[in-house]
Amino acid sequence: MSEGAIRTTARPVAADGAVGFLRRQWPWLATLAFAVVVPWFSYDWSTGRHSGFIVSMLSQIGISIVFALSYNMLMGQAGLLSFGHAVFLGLGGYVTAHVLNAAKGGAVPLPLELTPLAGALGGLGFAIVLGYFATKQRATAFAMITLGIGELITSCALMFQTFFGGEGGVSTNRMTGHSLFGLGYGAPIQVYYLIVAWTALSMVGMLFLSRTPLGRMANATRDNYERAQFVGYDPRMVRFFQFALSGLFAGIAGALYTLTYEIVTYDTVAGPMSANALLMTYIGGVGVFAGPVVGAVLIVLLQSWVSLLSNSWLVYAGVLFILMVTFAPMGLTGLVLMHQPIWRGGRMGRLVGPYLRLLVPALLVVLGFVLAVELCSFLTIGAAQGKSFTLSRITIDPRGAGAWLVAGLLLVGGGLWLRVAMHGFGVAWSAVTEDVKRAEVRA
Amino acid sequence: MYEKAPLMEVLLVSLLNGLVYGMLLFMLASGLTLIFSMMGVLNFAHASMYMLGAYFAYSVSRVIGFWPALVIAPILCGVLGALIEMYALRRVHRNGHIAELLFTVGLAFIIEKGVQMAWGLLPYRVPPVLDRALFHIYGSNFHAYRGFMLLISVLMFVAIWLLLTRTRIGLVIQAALTHPEMVGALGHNVPRVFTIVFAGGSVLAGLAGVIGGNYLVTEPSMAATMGPIVFVVVVFGGLGSLTGCFVASLIMGLVQTYAVVLDVSFADLLARLGLHVTSATPLAEVLTMPLPRVGALLPYLMLILVLLLKPRGLMGTRDT
Numbered sequence: 001m002s003e004g005a006i007r008t009t010a011r012p013v014a015a016d017g018a019v020g021f022l023r024r025q026w027p028w029l030a031t032l033a034f035a036v037v038v039p040w041f042s043y044d045w046s047t048g049r050h051s052g053f054i055v056s057m058l059s060q061i062g063i064s065i066v067f068a069l070s071y072n073m074l075m076g077q078a079g080l081l082s083f084g085h086a087v088f089l090g091l092g093g094y095v096t097a098h099v100l101n102a103a104k105g106g107a108v109p110l111p112l113e114l115t116p117l118a119g120a121l122g123g124l125g126f127a128i129v130l131g132y133f134a135t136k137q138r139a140t141a142f143a144m145i146t147l148g149i150g151e152l153i154t155s156c157a158l159m160f161q162t163f164f165g166g167e168g169g170v171s172t173n174r175m176t177g178h179s180l181f182g183l184g185y186g187a188p189i190q191v192y193y194l195i196v197a198w199t200a201l202s203m204v205g206m207l208f209l210s211r212t213p214l215g216r217m218a219n220a221t222r223d224n225y226e227r228a229q230f231v232g233y234d235p236r237m238v239r240f241f242q243f244a245l246s247g248l249f250a251g252i253a254g255a256l257y258t259l260t261y262e263i264v265t266y267d268t269v270a271g272p273m274s275a276n277a278l279l280m281t282y283i284g285g286v287g288v289f290a291g292p293v294v295g296a297v298l299i300v301l302l303q304s305w306v307s308l309l310s311n312s313w314l315v316y317a318g319v320l321f322i323l324m325v326t327f328a329p330m331g332l333t334g335l336v337l338m339h340q341p342i343w344r345g346g347r348m349g350r351l352v353g354p355y356l357r358l359l360v361p362a363l364l365v366v367l368g369f370v371l372a373v374e375l376c377s378f379l380t381i382g383a384a385q386g387k388s389f390t391l392s393r394i395t396i397d398p399r400g401a402g403a404w405l406v407a408g409l410l411l412v413g414g415g416l417w418l419r420v421a422m423h424g425f426g427v428a429w430s431a432v433t434e435d436v437k438r439a440e441v442r443a
Numbered sequence: 444m445y446e447k448a449p450l451m452e453v454l455l456v457s458l459l460n461g462l463v464y465g466m467l468l469f470m471l472a473s474g475l476t477l478i479f480s481m482m483g484v485l486n487f488a489h490a491s492m493y494m495l496g497a498y499f500a501y502s503v504s505r506v507i508g509f510w511p512a513l514v515i516a517p518i519l520c521g522v523l524g525a526l527i528e529m530y531a532l533r534r535v536h537r538n539g540h541i542a543e544l545l546f547t548v549g550l551a552f553i554i555e556k557g558v559q560m561a562w563g564l565l566p567y568r569v570p571p572v573l574d575r576a577l578f579h580i581y582g583s584n585f586h587a588y589r590g591f592m593l594l595i596s597v598l599m600f601v602a603i604w605l606l607l608t609r610t611r612i613g614l615v616i617q618a619a620l621t622h623p624e625m626v627g628a629l630g631h632n633v634p635r636v637f638t639i640v641f642a643g644g645s646v647l648a649g650l651a652g653v654i655g656g657n658y659l660v661t662e663p664s665m666a667a668t669m670g671p672i673v674f675v676v677v678v679f680g681g682l683g684s685l686t687g688c689f690v691a692s693l694i695m696g697l698v699q700t701y702a703v704v705l706d707v708s709f710a711d712l713l714a715r716l717g718l719h720v721t722s723a724t725p726l727a728e729v730l731t732m733p734l735p736r737v738g739a740l741l742p743y744l745m746l747i748l749v750l751l752l753k754p755r756g757l758m759g760t761r762d763t
Contacts, residue, residue, distance in 0.1 A: 067635035144750065160729070202710045275548065322549040325542040325545045329538035
């Protein structure tokens, strides 16, 4: 694990009232306001309906934010790499589905607004049981045990009918008729607002947890577990509590999943779902609390958008992953934070030119790469499905040499240009950082 | 049909099949355990090399036949592995172990989709020469190709063993397994050893793909199905120990094969003790689940148990 590379910024909470709160937290409040307003941009006034695609994508973003943040409680805050985090999302989802079915029958008159609590309890319960075993180890052994647990539960989900419903999964109906506000929750937009509320609640919960002594001890055991031990803490118990609480929040994400889709299948506990949490968290950045949020928004947007246009999502995700680990191991938020000293020194303006010079060749390379991948894809998979490759009404023949030539030229030419531009950018970057450092020393 | 066959026959035939499968696992796991122990990289793209081996072999064997493919496909995998290590993994190494691991995850994504785009599901078949019964045992056939797989994997085992114990580079690799820093301090070119090991591991994975791809099935998801099992074998056997890896491979191969043929459940065992499970019994579903269906679970259960009892695995020499 990369020691010392991960920092969690801790600011003392200043007692300067509401104004100070607004000044510090305005990005979060603005995000919340945006989340409330954004479905209305896609509102169709003539039919009186929201765009189903937009609302379902926004709901998915909410679920993913909770899931990715709960994953970062392990990966970023405690330095525990898990390969089976989806287990707690899925199990929380299954528990919620059963509770909803019971509520429908009248056995549990639980208002729908509070069903995520059932998911949370489910996630917590399973995380306590499975975490008891997993947290006995750390580092690679921990990662391997969680991989084993993930595969184990996935196989169980396919095997057992009573709880998991086998391959068909458990379907449910969110319109139980029990609501605190008398809402029916038939319309997806109502569920979306429920998701916004629970996402905001979970985010606040996880943020405060990261500032409790437990959260701080998790950081300590991540950075140096032997020293944490010398101070008198049991790293295993720290890992265990962190794991259990992370399971709780993953369970909430699972409950929101169940409320959105009204069906839970084995996919929710399986490996690709766990890999998704890893992808979102890592691309967003593990070092900052907001990192997984950024990652979740970006990945869901990309995933929905790309899969509308192309069936090669996996290739793009893989390339994104490789580029990030190679060039930006601290994620997108890490990249942004690298500019902090320059911003404070008031020299951001000097980087605009170099960035623009970088943008053009980078776009060319991306274009060439996408064209090449899509040509490949249409040559085989597209041909098998009988589809043709059209770009704004121009049909491109993937067998013809022309398109391939263009793709090759874009890739090679853009790549060479990008190399030169990157070099220029490196020079400009080091000049600016030197300048900022010198200014700091003078001050 | 197996219930009627005598127990001895079932046990013996399964022993042979389990050995074949176990040796195939060892071919994959030995490369992974070397890479993992030396470089600390959890290589998620290792099973992708196995898959590429099968696909390369198919393409080569269509042009010049199966026998040249048996050599060419693993070499292609090895070259690819060396390139990946030299030009990509080494760069990522600076960013820590998690970055390296995620790099291989990304690579596995790309290879899976790339294979889907380039080939898809293949009718990669056993060569006709070997597509016959080798000998009969209690009336059931032992397929010649299984014998061939066993032969190849034993040859490979002997070759690795000789390489690691009788050559200079082998001794350096062995030393680097347990004390990588010390080997570097003694003046050996550790990055070059890494490249050799990564390429060598890829060759072995590719070879496993060539002989396993037509025995099992060649499809774009074959890496995803094999990957977790191979990880289980490596961790079960213990880091830094090829012997442990060998034992673990055989145990996994045998356990999975026997689980498929022994049609019993907890309910049957309880019935022998005079306890009868009905649908009203608590956990009836778990108790009546027949062993062949539970087979897929067993490796993971064993992994978790071993790591709890012996964190270093069966014969591991260092902490994970």
